[in-house]
Amino acid sequence: MEPLIRFQNVTKEYVMGEYRLRAADNISFEIQKGEFAVILGPSGAGKSTVLNLLGGMDRVTSGSIIVDGHDIAMYDDNRLTAYRRDHVGFVFQFYNLIPTLTVYENVALTAELVKNALDAREILTSVGMGDHLNIFPSQLSGGEQQRVSIARAICKNPTLLLCDEPTGALDSETGVLILSLLQRMSRERGHTVIVVTHNSAIVPAADRVIRMRSGKIAEEIVNPSPAAVEEVNW
């Protein structure tokens, strides 16, 4: 079966004054549709770079990124914007909710963007935030904010759900709840979920694990029978 995502010899360099930082160094990997994939590695290994490239938030220096048969590395700004709008849902480490909009409005904001948006109220209920529709993000705990953030990403019904350290700012118990929510979204709704993290405890629960070090892929594991997040020993 043709994979949903295929990275082919992707290199990303940041030019910082005199010297060049190679954040991604000739990376190639594949992710199948509907997988719950984890990109693992210590800080500075280039995980976020890969995620940003995949999400159309940054441009490659060389190489190609095939998503659903299209090379997004060739896209111009406008097509990248359209790609982000129609195919990608982001979940950030610090949630990045708009502080001046309520929970419901934050989700509805993205729903306005796409044609086949899911119902914001329903999604919020399914992530367990159905009772908090009309309050502002600052009144929520971190875990709750992250749920809203996930609802916001999912409500677009995206091809890809990209999560950059979604549990990084949370305590471990809340983190487990968030990860299990993401896993559930993948299983029940068939979303392709890609989670970037430095916590290797999640490995047994993932369909696929891509381990990175210094901008290169160190190891790629495919897990035929992943455990549920809650069953993993944290």
Added chain:
Amino acid sequence: MLLKKMLRDMRQNLSQFIAIFLMSMLGVMVFAGISAEWNGMKHERDRYYEESRIPDFWLLGSNFTGEDLEKASGIPGVEAVSRRFIADTVMISGNKPVLRIHIVEDNEISRPFLTEGEPFDISRDGIWLDCYFADAHGIGVGDRIRAEIGGISIEKEVAGLIMHPEYIYDARDESQLLPQPENFGFAFMPRKALPVAFPLPYNQLMIRLDSTADARKARAELERLFKGKYSLLQTHDTHLSASLIEAEIRQNRALGNMFPVVFFLIAALAMLTTMVRMTGNQRVQIGTLKAMGYSRRKILFHYVSYGIWLGLAGGLLGLLAGPLIVPPILFEMQRFLYYLPSWYAVLTPESCVAVAVAVLCCGASSWFACRRELKDVPAACMRPRPPRAGRHTRLEKSALWHRLGFSAQWNIRDILRSKVRSAMAVAGVAGSMLLLLCALGILDTINGLGTWMYRDLHAYDCKINLKEDIRRDEIDALNQKYGGQLIQELAIEFRKDGKGKAGFLTVAGPGDLLRFQDKERNHMELPEDGAAVSWKIAEFLGLEAGDEFQWRRTGETGWRLSRVEAIYRSPVGQGMAMTADAYESAYEAMKPTAMLISGDGSGAEGMPGVKDVKNKEEMEAGLEKMLESMRMLVGILILAAVILGAVVLYNLGVLSFTERVRELATLKVLGFFPAQLRSLLDRQNIWLTAAGILVGIPCGYGLVAYMVSTISDSIDMMPRITPGSLVLCIAGTLVLSMSVSLAMSRKVGSIDMVSSLKAVE
């Protein structure tokens, strides 16, 4: 949803957005208000002119016959012609005011406007009197007044009170700064009200053109036909009332175009700083929106719409409020000077353009502000912007630097690092300084005009006006009693290279009660030989010392040639001056028209040959009235200055405070006392305020000079700002700036060290 975000963002930065809103409102309000005012005046004047059928040309001669009337009506484009007798007479009562009597043959053109009594009727007996004059002298319809016309005393019943389009500016001549109905008025009488035998030459011919006529051709034709038969041809450009009201309308238009620029500039600057700060703070939000798939254009439009909505809301409110609020205030002042039948505001489509300008200013500056944040790729937006690097400046290499101390070093670096913000602070202070200086400068200039005229140039206390037929022995008698300086004043016309101008000739007899000053305002003596020309006339005709020009007495036909020996400055009564010796050796014997004396001259009243006695207090009263009418304008300017200064400085204060809150928190953690931090902030403010004041002084002086230059051709005013006013303006600006900075630096105490230093999300 983005609309909701905008409204909530605005609520969070309420004070700044209100300031922007106010500025765009004030800008449009001032523009629309002043525009409604001058358009209203123009509209009413045009209507008044049209309704009363004002002439296009006035010809002054000695006797226009019925034949002349026919000749004039034959000129192509002439709609109507009429003639009348016009003369300045003295009303026999009280202070013997001058009454200009018009005795008309018909009521075809230049019709009076009735305010009370019976309509003007050429077949009815009676006199129709200037209603302001009547009011000043307590004369009502039905009263009888007495005046002397050509040596014959007549008495008539007042049939009606009138206004007249030729007397919108109701003054006797250019030397009068203000209409003074107690001293001067006009009256109309039908010819039939006087006996047929009454000796009465029609000395004025009035010509009205139809709307399609070529005025230039008609004028040339008129000049050709009546060559030698007239002494003065007046058009709307030279007619006292017509030219002054036209100048007033033009001046208001210029002001109305200039002041809003200041407000729009401030609105744009305030918008810029606010949006720079806001988009800077919302950098991550912008990145998030981008990540979600919002296009660059959509996000840009979102932020630009802040400006557009504010500009639109402020502009529309200003458009509504301006014509309602501004014209009544200005009309209150104009009423002193100009007599129009009614006063109303006229809203013009141009005012809507001002709203568009306000929207454009605010929109463009917010576009400019958020462009920077949108340039980065979304991934970069998600990270906080790296703090701007501190740079070493050349100054730091000098030996001086190390002696400056920490606070000076910190402030210098801070100012250099945020040049735009500092420049805006300077501009804001300079702006309010400018407006304050302008306000006080106008008062000073008019005050200065009084001092100049009544102290420096007119050293006399009393002016005894002499009758035209005074005899030599009567003059001698006066001279013996008062020992004053004799002068002769007469109306003349200048001509040079086809350009003409009306003015006055002053012949000064021996004495030093009438003084002259040269271009630099140093005392000068009139040349022993030849003529001195006043600066305004010299400017107008392009004359310099040594040039020759032509002139003649009003009423003469032949021109005389003179040479400019010197140029003098005089606030009013522009023309030329000669010593009695020079005049007598070049032309004829001097015929004194007035005697200037020091001390009280009221005893001269009633002496043979004396027409009337005017003392200086009376003349100065006019100036006092003018000052009175300026006070309102000055008050408005001061208010604008204070609002402007407060808004700009407060905005910048908030901006620089939030930008530096982390730095300040660090300093606080390091152990600086709040008082030390406050003085750190205050010091920078003082520097910037001082710089603003220094920039504002020349600008303020320039603005006063500009405003003075738009006032009139016939008044030579010196832009003047006294040291006292300067000190007052500086003190006012400092107090304003300091109180804003005090309000700001009190916040230092409330800086929370911990939360300010937490990681930026």
